[in-house]
Amino acid sequence: MISFLRGTVAHVSLSTAVIDLNGAGMSVYATPQTLSHLQVGEEAKLFTSLIVREDSLTLFGFSNDDEREVFDVLLSVSGVGPRLALAVLAVHEPEAIRVAAHSGDAKSFTKVPGIGPKVAGRIVLELAGKLVPHGTAPGAVPAVAAESVWKPQVVAAMTSLGWSEKDAAGSIDKAMADSPELADAGNVAPILRATLRWLGQDGARAGNRVGSRG
Template sequence: MISSLTGTVQTVALNTAVIDVNGFGMLVNATPGTLSALHAGREATVFTSMVVREDSMTLFGFATAEERDVFEVLISVSGIGPRTGLAILAVHSPEEVRIAANTKDTAAFTKVSGIGPKGASRIVLELNGKLVPTGAPVPSASGGGNVSVWEPQVIEALTGLGWSEKDATATLKSLSKADPDVIAAGNVAEILRAALRSMSSGTRV
């Protein structure tokens, strides 16, 4: 089992990255948050989980061991595949998942695309006792709202994913008009997700 990779980042795409480990290009599926910290040509370490199927072996990468561990618990739930597990961690931090599972907060899981009320109820039922809060600080949704804090981080993440700085800046400018609430909150992960949705659709919001 491959539990982590350390090597030089070759490429970073919207949902994946390729990391050169001693001459082997390892394709890793990851969340936007994890991918935003990876930059082509730089060395990086990602914690990984390998999902083995009859016809494939797929690596999923995470910024922290805790994120990987929560992912592995999530995909042990009936009906949650690796893609859905990754989607949950793209929306919520590991601690937020722990809190939602512990408090039976089905609404938190329905915020994830593809998970409805019935699926959310099954998730909290099956996660009962498997995930408990650690007491770690949960990132504030308010984030401070200071453009000087979040804007360089989002632009760097977008350029690291392959877009030009010009396109990244233009998208954020459009986003500030189309979705001012997201911008005002100043949450880097939320702004990045909104920008990625806009840019991957081929149109600016």
């Protein structure tokens, strides 16, 4: 694995830079912020992540190790590839991404071109517990969030899984009636899991009712 590159900057474009490593030019994709600090003819160091595909090897470069760590974690989200992960870092600083993921703030991710409510909801759901703000104690839970903040995020996550917005909203309300402590905490991932469990139990109850009538 190529962990970092250090060499002379040979070329800088809108999306890539070429680093001269003793006569070998390595092309690296990076955010506009990272590229803006590179000057042709000067030495630079970039932390890198190598993406291996069947038909290509692509390097992505970062100003620091924290950016690279957030990039790698974003890649674990279903449907998020390296270009989209890089776009997230182009819009948000790594710490802002950590805070949004930890607090269930899906709306922040919709500010990234190419990310709609469904993908944003999936990002929040799948990053729960994987990214936490620096200085946050292990196991700490986010601050209490109002329903107007968390409910649209849970609805977005459920619609991405195939439910209609109406059915999702109704199921959330019924599930939270059984688990008000989760609603009070306003943490998206546990609320979504509880709603899905409630739906499964409700489906089982409906099946039992049909069976008893037969």
